[in-house]
Amino acid sequence: MFGVTIPMKQRLLLPLKSTLNSMYSTSERLIIFDADGTIIDAYSAIDQTFSKHGMELGDLERFQKRHNLFKYLGGLKEFPFNLKKQLGKQSRDRLLATLTDVYRDDAKLYPGIADLIRTLIAAPAIRVGIVTRNITNEPELTIRKLLARHDIDIDALDFMDHVPLGQDKTAAFRAARKRFDINPARSFACGDEHKDFAAAMRAGMHSFMVSYGFEDYTRLTKKFEVPEDVISRTPEELCARVLHALDIGKSE
Numbered sequence: 001m002f003g004v005t006i007p008m009k010q011r012l013l014l015p016l017k018s019t020l021n022s023m024y025s026t027s028e029r030l031i032i033f034d035a036d037g038t039i040i041d042a043y044s045a046i047d048q049t050f051s052k053h054g055m056e057l058g059d060l061e062r063f064q065k066r067h068n069l070f071k072y073l074g075g076l077k078e079f080p081f082n083l084k085k086q087l088g089k090q091s092r093d094r095l096l097a098t099l100t101d102v103y104r105d106d107a108k109l110y111p112g113i114a115d116l117i118r119t120l121i122a123a124p125a126i127r128v129g130i131v132t133r134n135i136t137n138e139p140e141l142t143i144r145k146l147l148a149r150h151d152i153d154i155d156a157l158d159f160m161d162h163v164p165l166g167q168d169k170t171a172a173f174r175a176a177r178k179r180f181d182i183n184p185a186r187s188f189a190c191g192d193e194h195k196d197f198a199a200a201m202r203a204g205m206h207s208f209m210v211s212y213g214f215e216d217y218t219r220l221t222k223k224f225e226v227p228e229d230v231i232s233r234t235p236e237e238l239c240a241r242v243l244h245a246l247d248i249g250k251s252e
Contacts, residue, residue, distance in 0.1 A: 023183070028125045029246060030177055030187040032205075034169075035132035035143060037192035037213025038238075039117070045107040049099040053091075064216035100136040104145040110212070110235035114150040116242060121156045123248055127180050129159040131172045131189075169196065173203035188245065190238065194224035206245075210238050 036042035047057040057063060120128045136142040139162050144154045154160060158180070161172050169191075177187050184204030191197060192213025197220075200207040209231045211217035217233060220226040232238035243249050 025181045026125075028127055028180060028182055028186070030127045030129070030180060030182045030205075031120060031242065031246070032173060032176060032187075032189045033117070033128075033130050034189075034191040034193075034196055035130055035134050038190050038196075038210055039109055039113045039130075040103075040146065041108050041110055042213065045102050046099065048106065049095065049102050052098050052102075053095055061216070064214060065219060096135070096137060100138075100142055103134075103136050103142045107146055109146075109150050112235050112239045114152055116239045117147075117152055119243070119248060120246070121152075123246070126246060127158040127176075127182065129157055129161070129176055131161045131163060131169055131176065133163050133165050133167075133169075135165055169199035170202040173199055173205060177203065177205065188242070190242070194220060194226055197224075197226045197230075208232065208238060208241060208245075210235070 033039050043057075043060050043063055050057045117128065120126055130143065132139060132143065134142060140160060143160060147154050159176060161176065163169050163172050173187075173189055177184060185206075187203075187205040188208060189196065189200035189203070189205050190208040190210070191200070192210045193215050197207050197209055207230050209220060209226055211220055211231050211233050212235065215224075217228075217231060220231060221228050232241055
């Protein structure tokens with residue numbers, strides 16, 4: 001009788017394939033976006049909010065270099081005046097209410113981002129979500145309204161998780177990955193701060209970083225040693241990197 005001979009290489013791979021298939025129930029991929037500074041032009045929204053209250057935020061270059069506290073109160077030149085404006089709880093509440101309105105009615109996604117998200121949502125076998133620390137009132141409603149103005153249906157996303165300010169994103173990244181039983185090697189996270197990079201690494205995920213948001217290129221690479229190879233300097237570059245990594249739109 002004639003049998004079918006399986007090449008040695010295939011015979012060696014069969015047990016490995018069986019093991020891998022038993023580890024994960026899906027071959028889907030996952031991509032998670034940070035909101036402020038990665039897909040949303042947060043600086044312009046905060047600057048507009050400060051202006052409405054007679055305060056100055058300072059330019060983007062200095063904004064990106066400040067410690068978190070100073071990001072929202074302005075730089076050393078602006079700090080004393082802005083601090084006086086923010087001393088009372090009512091003043092802080094009014095500032096937050098204005099920021100919420102600006103985000104919902106005026107804030108914009110960076111160029112190309114809306115098309116990118118719509119493309120990813122429509123792509124087969126890709127889970128798309130947002131993990132955000134957005135500080136506006138009812139942040140999920142805020143993000144929903146902002147995305148709706150850019151013709152993105154938030155219900156078409158696979159998830160949106162809000163992480164309290166100051167809390168690490170690692171648990172949220174890992175929970176999202178486990179929710180869909182996705183291999184860490186097929187998981188990606190996009191962020192604009194060194195903490196986003198660290199959280200992605202701790203969750204075993206690949207990282208896309210940008211230097212046009214809350215932290216600039218020098219701060220990311222020199223102070224926090226984020227590899228320059230994973231950093232996009234413009235929204236257009238981020239879009240191109242993501243699409244290439246996920247094999248979307250490549251020429252045959």
